[in-house]
Amino acid sequence: MVQQDKTADIHAVIRRGKRWDYLFAAIGLICLAFGLLTVLVLVGKMGLEGLDRLSLDFFTSYPSRRAANAGILSAWVGSVLVMLVTAFAAVPLGVGAGVYLEEYAKKNWVTDIIEINITNLAAVPSIVYGLLALGIFVYQFGFGGSILSAGLTLALLILPIVIVATREAIRAIPGAMREGSMALGATKWQTVRYHILPYSMPGILTGIIIGLARAIGETAPIITIGALTFIAFLPPLPLVEGAGLFDWVMSPFTVMPIQMFNWTSRPEEAFQINAGAAGFVLVVMTLGMNALAIWLRYRLRKNIKW
Amino acid sequence: MNPNQHPYPVKAEARKLNFFYGLVQALKAIDMPLYERQVTALIGPSGCGKSTFLRCFNRMHDLYPGNRYEGEIVFHPDNTNLLSTEVDPIEVRMRIGMVFQKPNPFPKSIFENVAYGLRVRGERNRRVLDDKVEQSLKDAALWNEVKDRLKDMAFNLSGGQQQRLCIARALATDPELLLFDEPTSALDPIATASIEELMHDLKKRVTILIVTHNMQQAARISDHTAYMYLGDLIEFGKTDEIFIKPRDKRTEDYITGRLS
Amino acid sequence: MTENSVTDNSWGGPAGRVSPRLAKNALRNWRERLIEGLLFCMAAVSVLTTLGIVYVLVKESIIFFQHVRIVDFLTDTRWTPLFDDAHYGILVLISGTLVSSAVALAVAIPVGTIIAIYLSEFATARVREVAKPILEVLGGIPTIVFGYFALMVVTPLLQRVLPELPGFSLLSAGLVMGVMIVPYVSSLSEDAMRAVPMSLREGAYAMGSTRLQVALKVVVPAATSGLAASYILGISRAVGETMIVAVAAGMQPNLTFNPMEPAATITSFIVQVALGDLPHGSIGYLTIFAAGLTLLLITLTLNVIGLWMRKKYREHY
The missing domain is CATH 1.20.5 (Single alpha-helices involved in coiled-coils or other helix-helix interfaces)
Known part of the structure; x- marks a missing residue:
């Protein structure tokens, strides 16, 4: 019971x-x-x-005082150019640092400091990078509020992302690959150049895309270096009308998120509509890049079985 | 096999038990009884399915997707198929305890580890918990070593103590059947000896099924032994018979090959 | 070792000079070292970045503190650096930062933790496969877009329930910031819970636990330090978040602990100053570095605690 x-x-x-x-x-x-x-x-x-605003004109017009005529031409061109500089700086630096830490670094206090430093940098607020850029790039180096300053700032910002992705991709390569290459008499660099980098490329690429997607949406550090919000011209084309090959990097600029911020903070409703349209384009850009990265990673997992 | 011909009542009985990991069949038509208050040992080479078989009894395979049972494990006195989809695995696990290969104490105090099963069963009365924890730790021959530090984290115990704690944890809920999955393979010889001794005492009150790949251990502690190979049950019988004169050539090869 | 034992060597005595075919190739060696040095320099850039940040912030802050006493900076209750009657009480900005972060965490920590527990302990593989990219997408949305969302969607929505809510408020900025932080908290928490060994779960299931009991009584306690680390990194995100508060919280300095009011945060103040046209070296220009240094110190402290806790849970298993 x-x-x-x-x-x-x-x-x-x-x-x-x-x-x-x-x-x-x-x-x-x-x-x-x-x-x-x-x-x-x-x-x-x-x-x-x-x-209503998402028409071809929106992409081919400069910003304007009249909301209905305003477009994002200077903004998207600026974003693309800044990304170019960012990629140009962050990719070799990030991949190089990742390769060094995984393949070369000895286990000593210097390496420890670099590693702790990278994890720490990943969590520093983006606006602090803006202040760094303001002090160093804008004034110390005299780059001013240029595409170069912005690109380098964002490159430093996404460096931890690229480094971590590189290291993870390299770590996934079995040690036997290295030994196989070294046993054939390859030097360390040859092993890296012909085996490690090619095998880890998809993973590294994923990290680079995610980093750039993050950079393209960043607003705060670019505001800090003094990007202008109203730009009705494009940077000089290289080798046209007497411009040098790299004159465009020193040009003032605006980018998508700044253009959106500018429109969002206007009281007139018509500009809010522009902000919505610009935001939509921006989100499609970043989500597109993220989706590409996720897809790449997914495919990668399916294809490679060590 | 007719249970009535045997002097011991049957606690549980596998009937035509098949088991699949996805498409891979790991157990093939196993028929085997577990006798009440007896120790039954499962032996066989790695990958023979002995752990798989053991884990069918408390439906551990339900935790992972893609696993499939066929056939029955009839549990007495309920006379119910444990593998039936209408049976709740949680109910099963409330009555069938398990001790794992590696000691796996929870990240809690020694006391809370032993009291865990009771708390899961809704027991809140402090007196009941205290008594039951003390009794279980005594049954697991751990009480004298830990009685002054019940509030300590379980991780601080030695490996052998942790395993006895896991046994106490399983005993606290008065299981009818205890499953041991190579309980001593991660322990040193002294800790192993104390666990074996413990099992010997436990069989007075609980039915025991143990997987071991140490044949001497099977010979020392079990009353019945089953030899499995590649998912088949090759031979089942009284331990002394299996070890002294096995009927099947494969059993003999395994036993002599290892013992010689 | 004596001479004798060497000559006893049955392989024929001590080796002579290194055969040229086995000698070190000086050119190759030199090239390898050059490459290694180059790669090291690349790795060192990250350290230079940190040094640069500290250098810039400290250098400008030192000049700032030559104009403003540190005591005033830390205790004054007014923040009016751009007025004639200038006051530099950082507490005003810190209060805005604290309130918006608190609102954000009130959303992000419970929702993030629940999602993490759900994904790690309850969800089927298929649900996880769908849910994780969605969360990643949520985490990848630019913060300016979240700011727009706070201003244009969340504030009007909140105003229906709370008619007295102003157009800019810490509440709506904080809520949206919370949504933004959810993916950080959930993904780090999930990592921590997945690091809990399966054997622990099996032990709990074998005792007849339900899923929720396994999750709350065994997995969560085992992952405590990892969960704490994820919360702390979440706090650090909230404190450093800029655009959402700049757009939706208003930018007037306001010493308040009421989320229904508009207020400036440390970050939104920096944006506000950067948007204006302050001459290089002016006191207004210097304030943003002092504010930035404060921000860095707060987040750095949080990060160090977070990293330490993360290390703790890694050591455990």
């Missing part, structure tokens, strides 16, 4: 436990749905709001 009561008791306990299980699973799904919903509402709101 007592035994009977006890089993009935346990049944009740299990039933209660399972109810909590279901309840929690439901809450978990709601939280996830909440995230998904945010993405959808966000993109949807900007898309709908800016729909």
Whole structure:
């Protein structure tokens, strides 16, 4: 009889436990749905709001005092050029640093400092990079509020991302690959050049794309270095009308997020519509890059089985 | 096999048990009884399916997707197939305890580790918990070593103590059947001896199924032994018979090959 | 070792000069070292970055503190650096930063933790495969877009429930910031929980636990330091976040702990000054470096604690 009561008791306990299980699973799904919903509402709101403005003219017009005529020509060109500088600086530096740390670095205090430093940099607020750039690039080096300053700033900002991605990709390569190459008499650099880098390239590429996607959406550090918000011209084309090959890097500029910020902070509703449209383009750019990276990583996991 | 012909009542019985990891069949039509208050040992080379078989009893395979059971494990006195989809694995695990290969104490105090199963069963009465924890630790021959530091983290115990703690944890809920999955393979010889001694005492109150790849251990502690090979149950019988004159050539090869 | 034992060597005595075919190739050796040096310099750039940050912030702050007493900076309750009657009480900016961060964390920590537990302990592989990219996407959205979202969607929505809410407020900026931080918290927390060995879970399941019991009584306690690290890195994100507060929280300095009010944060103040046209070296220009140094010190402290905790949970298993 007592035994009977006890089993009935346990049944009740299990039933209660399972109810909590279901309840929690439901809450978990709601939280996830909440995230998904945010993405959808966000993109949807900007898309709908800016729909009227999303025409070819929007992409080929300069900003204007009249909202209906304003476009993002200087902004998207600026973003592309800044990304070019960023990639040009961050890719060799990041990959080189990653290769050094994985393949060359000895286990000593110098290496420890570099490693701790990289993890720490990854968590420094982006606006602090802006202050660094303001002090060093803009004034110390005299680059001013130019594409070069912006590109280098963002390069430093995404350096940790590229380094970490490079290291992870390299670490996934089995040690036997290195030994195989070295056993054939290759030097360390030849091993890196002909084996390590090619095999880890997809992973590194993923990291670079994610880093650039992050850079293209960054606003704060670029505001800090004094990017202008109203630019009605494009940087000089190389070798045209007497311009040098690299004159464009010293040109004043604006970028997509700054253009959007500028329009968002205007009180007139017409500019808010422009902000929505610009935001939509910006999100499509970053999400497109992220999607590319995610796809690349997914494919990579499927293809390579060591 | 007719249970009535045997002097011991049957606690559980596998009938035509097949098990699949995805498409790979790991157990092939196993028929085997577990006798009440007896120690049954599963032996065989690595990968023969002995751990897989053991983990069917408390439905551990349900935790991972893609696993599939066929056939039955009939549990007495309920006379119920444990593998039936209508049976709740949680109910099963409430009555069948398990001790793992590597000691896996929870990140809690010694006391809370032993009290865990009772708390999961909704026990809140402090007196009951205290008594039960003390009794279980005594049953697991650990009480004298830990009685003054029940609030210490379980991680601070030695490997052998951790494993005895895991046994105490399993005993606290009065399981009807205890599954041991190579419980001493991560322990030194002295700790192993104390666990073996413990199992010997435990069989007075609980049915035991143990996987071991140490044949001397099987010979020392078990009443019945099953030899498995590549997912098949090759031979099952009284331990002394299996070890002294196995009926199957493969069993003999395995035993002599290793013992000689 | 004596001469004797060497000559006893059955391989025919001591080796002579190194055969030229086996000697070190000076050119190759030199080239390899050059490459290694070059790669080291690349790795050192990250250290230079840190040094540069510290150098710039400290250098400009020193000049700033020649004009403003540190005591005033830390205790004054007004922040009016651009007025004639200038006051430099950083507490005003810190209060805005604290309130917006607190609101953000009130969203991000529970939601992030629940998502992490759900993904690590409840979800099927397929749900995980869909959910994780979505969260990554959420984490990849530019913050200026979140700012727009706060201003244009969340504030009007909140105003329906709270009619007295102004157009700019720490509340709506904080809420949206919370959503932005969810992916950071959830992904780091999930990593920490996945690092808990399966054997621990099996032990708990074998005792007849339900999923939630396994998650809350075994996995979460085992992952505590990892969870704490994820929260701390979340806090550090919130404190350093700029554009959302710059767009949606208003930029007027306001010593308040009421999230229903608009206020400036350390970051939004820097943006505000940078948008204006301050001459290089003026006191207004210098304030942003002092503010930046404060921000760096806060986040650095948080990061160090976070990293230390993360290391702790890695050591455990």
